[in-house]
Amino acid sequence: MEQEIKLLKGNEAVAEAAVRCGCDGYFGYPITPQSEILETLMELRPWETTGMVVLQAESEVAAINMIYGGASTGKRVLTSSSSPGISLMGEGLSYMAGAELPCVVVNVSRGGPGLGTIQPGQSDYFLATRAGGHGDFNMIVLAPNSVQEMYDFIFTAFDLAFRYRNPVMILSDGVIGQMMEKVTLSPALPRRTQQEIARDLRSWALTGKPAGERRNIVTSVQLDPHVQEGVNHRLQAKYKAMRENEVRCESFLCEDADYVIVAYGCSARISRKAVELAREAGLRVGLFRPITLFPFPYAELSALNARGFLSVELSAGQMVEDVRLSVGCRARVEHFGRMGGVIHSPNEVFEALTSKFTDK
Amino acid sequence: MSAKVNEEMIIAGFGGQGVLSMGKILAYSGMMQGYEVSWMPAYGPEMRGGTANVTVVVSSDPVSSPIVQEFDTAIILNQQSMDKFESMVKPGGALIYDANGITRHPTRADVDIYIIDATAEAASRGLLRMFNMMILGSYLTVRPVVTLENAVRGLSKSLPERLHHTLPDNERALRLGGELIRKVVL
DSSP states (O other), X not given: OOOEEEEEEHHHHHHHHXXXXXXXXXXXXXXXXXXXXXXXXXXXXXXXXXXXXXXXXXXXXXXXXXXXXXXXXXXXXXXXXXXXXXXXXXXXXXXXXHTTXXXXXXXXXXXXXXXXXXXXXXTTHHHHHTOSSSXXXXXXXXXXXXXXXXXXXXXXXXXXXXXXXXXXXXXXXXXXXXXXXXXXXXXXXXXXXXXXXXXXXXXXSOSOOOTTSOOOOOOOOOOSHHHHHHHXXXXXXXXHHHHHHOOOEEEESOTTOSEEEEOOHHHHHHXXXXXXXXXXXXXXXXXXXXXXXXXXXXXXXHTOOOSEEEEEOSSSSSTHHHHHHHHTTSSEEEEEOOOTTOOOOHHHHHHHHHHHHTTO | OOOOOEEXXXXXXXXXXXXXXXXXXXXXXXXXXXXXXXXXXXXXXXXXTSEEEEEEEEESSOOSOSXXXXXXXXXXXXXXXXXXXXXXXXXXXXXXXXXXXXXXXXXXXXXXXXXXXXXXXXXXXXXXXXXXXXXXXXXXXHSOSSOHHHHHHHHHHXXXXXXXXXXXXXXXXXXXXXXXXXXXXX
């Protein structure tokens, strides 16, 4: 498969990326607004070309445990769902973090709580960055804001998942999943052979114990509290390394900005247009986009000298807490966002900015 | 290199009228012409028989927001969409509508209003399945965002190969739409 340019939905781009990045297996259960991931994989029929397995599980709980099994053997495994389905996967994610297993989970989020709406939402920020499941664990969370990034981040996510032996979440939303844009598809990478996995991942993966070597045990249970505490210290050291090495972010017109909008995913796209509207109106406004939500770019945001920061998210205000942690008391921090599947327009963001800051 | 363009438009009507595919063909055509494009559908239950709409942006520059609430052009194909989107056309923009089923006609004096009896014409010519191509052709006549040649190329990209024998009919429908559209003088 050579480099190609296509017009694709974000969800379709995830499926193309999975096949081209040498993914070994996809396990998932349909849910709007991400069902095209499984549907596109079924159309691409990668089992006939790369040998990748594509399986519709009987539930999200089954899917994440299939992922657990596949990851235990050192395979590159992917699942995807939308908010309520991701909640169901929480237990499995925690087990995988505890057992130190790599996987990639795509959340094309919708408005909640509960079954909520099938329309876009960004109210899974806390779930992704604070509580993907029980226990003290973190996942790297990548937030694409274009169809191209939906594609590219599958490659990035697998690299990071294996570098840290930890689940990586791609937190997208119904806008980015459903919209079509131009995407450059990179040449396909081969799947790793069984010999390569056995050679490179021998220290932990279940690849069949050669005679005379020690066996690997994949588990997240340690009944001795002192042993469990030791595991926790090791995990925390890993999360610290993620915080130190994996922060990704982007700024647009922030150098001279009096006010900075902070937004990720679809809200970053909408807010970029709001910044253009503000600049046309003569206001010095910039956009700061966290690309990793964990680790959050605290230092990079804190380095900006704006008077006010507006966190724009399709939620009641979740990321705004990280914006406050970055900025502290030296500038005003406000939140704006529609909820329940209603999407704010660029004009609404611009109006929120002016009404929250200029009259005070 | 193509001319500088930044067209933010919406196509709105019933599910089944080919609203989403019309938008997709326009997006493909824009891509063929070297532009940046985005295609954002109102997805979900609307697709299954209710109202359907899609926002398409065709631009010389990277598309900032795929979500817009003011449109350079609105193509309106039913009364519900007229009620919702007439007020969202930018002053100086264009509103194109099919007269079929419209009980309250547009009244905006600050936009260019065009009418096409595409449903009736398509039915009388036995071209009902080409209805959306007539609409697209009429649009490209008054808003030449992409050339007709690139629209045909976009169409052949978005049609599955088994339907490629319909390309000549579709191209005829595109041209016919351009001939049938007329400006409304209030």
